[in-house]
Amino acid sequence: MGKPEILVTPTSVADIAPLIDAGADAFVIGEQRYGLRLAGEFSRTDVKEAIEIAHSKGKKVYVEMNAIFHNEMVEHLADYIRFLQDANADAIIFGDPAVLMVARETAPNMKLHWSTETTGTNWYTCNYWGRKGSKRAVLAREISMDACIEMKEHAEVEMEVQIHGMTTMFQSKRSLLGNYFEYQGKVMEIGNRKLEKDMFLYDKERGNKYPIFEDINGTHIMSPNDICMIDELLELVEAGIDSFKIDGLLKTPDYMIAVTKLYRKAIDLCVENPDQYEDEKDELLEKIEEIQPENRPLDTGFFFKETVY
Incomplete structure (x- = not known):
């Protein structure tokens, strides 16, 4: 059984090294003009520095270009994609097909992750974008645990699932x-x-x-509650989900470091000693509850309940 990646969202370059020490495997960063709901704003200089730090520790950096682009922004895509290629970004996260098309022309070897927040709800759609050039699909936050596992069984691409943090409602x-x-x-x-x-x-x-x-x-x-799956990870790990995202939007660096450490322990136990994970998972949940902001209750999102439209 392979270990899923722990993917986190830092607020600044200063967060990268501490989060690596906490157990993070990869990072999502970017500029607001190209990426949606970033935990922090990363200039081009910041992006290069973050990539250098992460790569020096054998970790990865993915850059978000998943905004909704209007005509006036299209002409800027090629230049930014070329910059990301030169900076050795490990992947671009996109939702707009314009990014995929421009990337094919300007950086055909750039790895792409397809993410539209709401439409990654079946394996056919994920595989469609995979055949267009995407190496990973980011699953919608509104689908159940069973649906995630079923999609992984039929996937031709990597699968990313959010396991902690707030989600977008509108x-x-x-x-x-x-x-x-x-x-x-x-x-x-x-x-x-x-x-x-x-x-x-x-x-x-x-x-x-x-x-x-x-x-x-x-x-x-954003949602009134935070997803927390630290005590419900085993099925997702056993299913082979490739990446677990901890979203740090509107969270402090200290909170993200503490939560990442706890998920690192949980995931390692799931892979190396599932029985011990079952014994300790309630304690891990309690430790997150201790540091959770009072106004952000924890729940399991839509993993175990039906989405009502």
Whole structure:
């Protein structure tokens, strides 16, 4: 049984080395103008430095280019892809077919990971993009454990699954989407409305707070809970899922280091001593609960429940 990759999202170059020490195998970084919902902004200089640090330790760096690109951005894609090739990025994460087409022309040997957040829901679609040139498919966060395992059984590409962190509920290219809710009669109120950070939609009826994350790509409304699968990993590991993502969006570096250490231990136990993992998994969950922010309850996302549309 192979070990799945632990993929994390650093906030800055300074996070790379500590996260490697914590057990991370790979990193997702990028610039806001090309990537969606990045944990931190990485300039071209930062990207090069992050890749150099990671490669010196035998780790990988994937750069996000999964934004929704309009005409005015298309002309910039080739230059950025050439830069990533020269910087020795290990892969580009894309959703827009324009990235794939430009990459074929400018960097045909560049590894590509297909990620659209919501449409990786069946193996035919994943294999379709694989046959177009993608080496990995990032599965949607709304599918069940059984569906993930079934997709891996039929996959012609690597499979990546998010196992920890918040997920996206809604994205709009427009800024400050909360205005819409206020206009509709204040069904949801905006908390910290005048701040650039720490904004949220407050649903009084359900008692939920939905973080609002804004970047140059628009407004993103995030889940009120964080996924945590540290005590439910064994089936995914045994199924051969290739990469487990820990999303650090709106999380502190210290939190990410602590969580990465715990998942490193959990995954190593799943591979090397499954019985010991079963004995210790509850304790691992308790340790995450101890450091979890009070306003971010943990759950298992949609892994064990039906998605209701």
